[in-house]
Amino acid sequence: MTTTADFDATLPWRRARSVALRPEPFGALVYHFGNRKLSFLKSKQLVAVVETLAEHPTALAAIAACGVPEGQHRTYVRALADLARSQMIERRPEAPE
Amino acid sequence: MTAVLPERPIGGRLIDQFEYGLDAPICLTWELTYACNLACVHCLSSSGRRDPRELSTAEAEAVIDELQRMQVFYVNVGGGEPTVRPDFWHLLDYAIGHDVGVKFSTNGVKLDKARAAQLARTDYVDVQISLDGATAEVNDAVRGTGSFATAIRALENLAEAGMKDFKVSVVVTRENAGQLDAFKELTDRYGAQLRITRLRPSGRGADVWDQLHPTQQQQRELYQWLLAHGEGVLTGDSFFHLSAFGEALPGLNLCGAGRVVCLIDPVGDVYACPFAIHENFLAGNVRSPGGFRRVWQSSELFADLRSPQTGGACTKCAHFDACRGGCMAAKFFTGLPLDGPDPECVQGYGETALAARDLEAAPPRSHLDHSHTGPVRGQPTLLGMPSIPAKPCDESPLAGADLG
Numbered sequence: 001m002t003t004t005a006d007f008d009a010t011l012p013w014r015r016a017r018s019v020a021l022r023p024e025p026f027g028a029l030v031y032h033f034g035n036r037k038l039s040f041l042k043s044k045q046l047v048a049v050v051e052t053l054a055e056h057p058t059a060l061a062a063i064a065a066c067g068v069p070e071g072q073h074r075t076y077v078r079a080l081a082d083l084a085r086s087q088m089i090e091r092r093p094e095a096p097e
Numbered sequence: 098m099t100a101v102l103p104e105r106p107i108g109g110r111l112i113d114q115f116e117y118g119l120d121a122p123i124c125l126t127w128e129l130t131y132a133c134n135l136a137c138v139h140c141l142s143s144s145g146r147r148d149p150r151e152l153s154t155a156e157a158e159a160v161i162d163e164l165q166r167m168q169v170f171y172v173n174v175g176g177g178e179p180t181v182r183p184d185f186w187h188l189l190d191y192a193i194g195h196d197v198g199v200k201f202s203t204n205g206v207k208l209d210k211a212r213a214a215q216l217a218r219t220d221y222v223d224v225q226i227s228l229d230g231a232t233a234e235v236n237d238a239v240r241g242t243g244s245f246a247t248a249i250r251a252l253e254n255l256a257e258a259g260m261k262d263f264k265v266s267v268v269v270t271r272e273n274a275g276q277l278d279a280f281k282e283l284t285d286r287y288g289a290q291l292r293i294t295r296l297r298p299s300g301r302g303a304d305v306w307d308q309l310h311p312t313q314q315q316q317r318e319l320y321q322w323l324l325a326h327g328e329g330v331l332t333g334d335s336f337f338h339l340s341a342f343g344e345a346l347p348g349l350n351l352c353g354a355g356r357v358v359c360l361i362d363p364v365g366d367v368y369a370c371p372f373a374i375h376e377n378f379l380a381g382n383v384r385s386p387g388g389f390r391r392v393w394q395s396s397e398l399f400a401d402l403r404s405p406q407t408g409g410a411c412t413k414c415a416h417f418d419a420c421r422g423g424c425m426a427a428k429f430f431t432g433l434p435l436d437g438p439d440p441e442c443v444q445g446y447g448e449t450a451l452a453a454r455d456l457e458a459a460p461p462r463s464h465l466d467h468s469h470t471g472p473v474r475g476q477p478t479l480l481g482m483p484s485i486p487a488k489p490c491d492e493s494p495l496a497g498a499d500l501g
Binding site: 020022023024025026029031033036038040042043 | 105111114119120121123168170171198
């Protein structure tokens with residue numbers, strides 16, 4: 001499973017520009033300055049994935065590069081889909097910047 | 098002897114992580130002044146008169162700088178009445194300019210058309226107008242004569258200015274618990290959102306708690322009402338003790354004191370929560386070396402609060418996972434042990450505990466009281482005092498005349 005209604009993990013993504021991550025012992029607190037929504041990342045590995053999304057051609061590549069075991073990829077895709085739905089991550093334009 | 102702190106588990110539920118505290122608060126309340134034009138009978142901070150030691154403008158800016166560095170993304174500003182501080186509007190802009198959003202509570206006294214238009218133009222600010230009755234009669238008995246009209250005028254001004262998402266903030270009492278639908282209608286009429294919170298026996302609230310806290314029957318109705326309205330009504334997660342009725346309410350069902358919330362009071366003292374202004378819950382002061390960050394991250398009190406409760410009567414109860422023993426401040430100011438039931442425990446253990454209290458020992462009181470010392474214009478009538486010093490002829494033109 002690499003796609004949901006709001007999320008296609010084979011495309012390039014990034015942390016939304018109006019979103020800040022605050023490191024916490026369990027992971028991170030995520031805050032969207034635009035819609036004022038608060039969310040939580042429940043593992044440091046997920047924090048690493050979100051922070052490095054922009055460096056990889058696809059979300060799946062970011063997941064793999066962060067050393068997430070193969071068996072957990074689905075869980076991570078689902079977590080990113082949730083973040084896409086609440087606008088914490090956003091599609092990155094594909095054209096080189 | 099040094100207590101060995103339990104180690105934080107890895108993974109698991111967020112609520113279990115929150116018990117061990119965060120690097121910075123999620124929800125910080127900052128009371129800017131003890132000064133207030135009103136004298137509400139249940140004021141949780143016993144406000145009225147300004148304290149001469151209140152933080153200066155420069156000191157308040159330094160606190161905002163620190164909050165920005167700690168990535169505290171928004172603060173709940175209150176008082177007292179925060180808008181009576183002459184630098185309130187400056188501090189509001191300063192905070193927003195430093196990525197610290199502001200949600201402020203006001204009785205509406207300064208929200209004229211010009212201020213409402215200014216707020217409507219400002220991103221990243223939220224306004225809550227306090228109202229404790231859906232009718233002037235119920236509201237003014239608690240908040241003072243004329244306070245309903247002031248709040249309604251502020252709501253009208255905000256709506257007219259095109260302000261979005263402002264809130265009407267209600268403390269649920271025995272007198273207004275039957276008005277929840279009326280509050281919802283009133284709020285909808287102005288395009289606002291309803292926020293209801295729990296009455297605590299804190300500050301002057303201790304004096305009226307017996308008289309005003311909702312009955313068991315009202316608590317059950319409130320619980321049903323909250324379940325029916327879901328996330329459409331805000332609660333500040335203050336009714337988590339009701340979760341012991343069965344289904345968990347939306348939000349954080351946990352006492353966040355010193356873990357995810359705290360209070361900075363007008364003189365810079367940091368307390369575990371806004372309802373716990375008492376020496377026992379004082380963690381430090383933002384003026385001391387290391388500032389707010391050191392208080393939040395290193396105070397002994399907060400370290401103590403950041404460990405899960407393991408003992409006490411409540412941990413043996415089947416509903417403990419739902420209500421987590423309820424509100425620390427409500428227990429403390431009614432003279433109940435902190436590891437026992439909440440005074441409003443919906444399983445009835447609170448009433449039993451209240452009845453078993455040693456009546457000789459008075460419940461603890463805050464060391465602070467900034468209440469007005471003389472009569473206030475429009476003084477609340479709940480305590481049976483006249484709202485203004487009455488002249489005989491106010492009652493009847495013939496009063497005092499000997500018609501014998």
